[in-house]
Ligand SMILES: Nc1ncnc2c1ncn2[C@@H]1O[C@H](COP(=O)(O)OP(=O)(O)OP(=O)(O)O)[C@@H](O)[C@H]1O
Ligand SMILES: O=c1[nH]c(=O)c2[nH+]cn([C@@H]3O[C@H](COP(=O)(O)O)[C@@H](O)[C@H]3O)c2[nH]1
């Protein structure tokens with residue numbers, strides 16, 4: 001956990017399962033303050049070992065008045081009180097504070113979801129000199145429960161226009177709580193409120209620097225791998241694995257062996273492009289492993305998205321295994337480590353609280369590289385980016401000299417086109433068709449100068465056939481959907497608002513060029529309620 005080892009200014013976020021918990025940590029790091037997030041079930045000893053300067057209790061889907069609701073470890077409030085550590089509760093965190101310290105929480109008469117106006121009272125410590133500024137701000141609420149009686153020593157310091165409690169504090173005990181979510185951008189003054197709370201109220205020093213994290217991670221990898229062991233790394237052509245590999249290469253040099261797997265699910269000419277870039281821009285030696293038949297053979301006839309994902313995850317591991325045996329024959333030594341470009345949101349989402357065996361969040365889809373590793377795997381994992389968010393990884397890539405063209409690439413999912421072809425991946429010409437449509441869409445975005453404004457864009461193959469008229473002839477062909485989103489980290493997203501002419505041009509280019517397509521639709525759904533990929 002080198003990212004936080006040397007900090008006297010650590011803000012610890014305890015995760016009660018909110019879909020937005022990671023954003024709290026992200027906002028705090030945005031203030032250059034060291035922050036990590038741990039699952040709610042973390043033991044008091046582990047919390048104490050981190051010596052946090054502030055603890056934040058996140059939101060979550062549970063209700064504190066129901067059985068089995070997650071809570072803080074026993075002795076938590078005695079510990080923070082004894083050490084004078086400030087605590088901030090957010091939504092579920094507020095409910096927890098109220099309930100555990102002697103107040104009462106009940107299902108609310110007026111639930112609040114989405115935008116809400118609040119006003120703050122003068123003279124509160126939480127808002128301090130901000131009180132005027134945060135008065136009448138728009139915030140983002142998402143709760144069905146409410147505090148109906150506060151514990152002794154607490155007072156209401158902000159209310160919503162509906163008359164609900166929006167913030168409470170017990171300044172003497174150093175305990176504060178917000179009913180709304182300051183971490184989401186829809187809360188107008190949310191970031192400013194967090195800044196004021198941490199830097200002014202708690203006196204935290206903003207000393208977190210990515211450059212230091214990079215240095216520490218390189219040292220950590222050298223130490224972990226030692227002077228003789230060899231390491232393999234799966235390179236996808238994406239940002240995360242490229243940055244992870246470059247970092248590990250810095251640490252151990254030629255004992256790093258990279259492999260790019262052509263699983264038959266890559267985009268148009270991706271294999272050629274990626275292999276050329278690795279050599280030219282990254283100067284990393286990479287083996288190209290053709291596993292097209294292996295993957296497509298296993299996927300034939302499979303239509304269930306989760307089954308596709310599981311099959312692909314397992315095949316990746318099988319290939320890594322074969323690659324490691326091949327290396328053993330060549331270098332006379334079995335590689336002992338596997339580098340993964342795992343990022344912090346992956347960890348937060350798939351990390352169950354120690355000992356509990358379950359997470360407080362719901363599984364939406366199984367990302368192939370997380371949780372899919374066999375329990376008896378011999379290779380030890382090297383995951384130098386697992387404390388970082390995507391934009392921090394991009395920043396780190398720049399610090400490592402990874403070319404900007406590489407660092408700014410849109411993400412591409414490991415299961416590749418398999419989750420962009422609805423139904424059987426091997427149906428008809430689906431792979432070929434979607435590659436061409438996708439290439440036209442992406443090229444048009446680049447030509448319009450929009451690539452860097454869009455977080456991710458792609459085409460989706462629909463298994464439905466629709467009737468068209470092309471060259472006066474009736475056609476009965478497939479439809480494709482286009483998706484382009486804006487996002488901060490892929491966890492929440494909005495659809496990109498192209499102008500009509502752009503979409504019309506792309507649509508006619510696709511129908512005129514790609515055989516077997518006579519209809520193009522544009523996806524106008526945000527995440528939530530949708531996800532980014534269609535499967
Ligand atoms: N075709 C591939 N060959 C080898 N490894 C792969 C391939 N596709 C995915 N992986 C592995 O799976 C990991 C997770 O993929 P993921 O898409 O999350 O990250 P990425 O591809 O490195 O970056 P990005 O999110 O920007 O696409 C990669 O870091 C890489 O180790
Ligand atoms: O490496 C990956 N393995 C996967 O299994 C996977 N599924 C989705 N994605 C990418 O994650 C982001 C969020 O996508 P979803 O909203 O579809 O979950 C988007 O950027 C998706 O492209 C994946 N990446």
Ligand SMILES: NC(=O)CC[C@H](N)C(=O)O
Pocket residue numbers: 018058059060061062063090091092093142143144145146
């Ligand atoms: N966002 C939250 O933390 C919600 C808390 C609780 N589940 C409620 O609905 O009130």
Ligand SMILES: [Mg+2]
Pocket residue numbers: 236238239411412413414
């Ligand atoms: Mg990728």
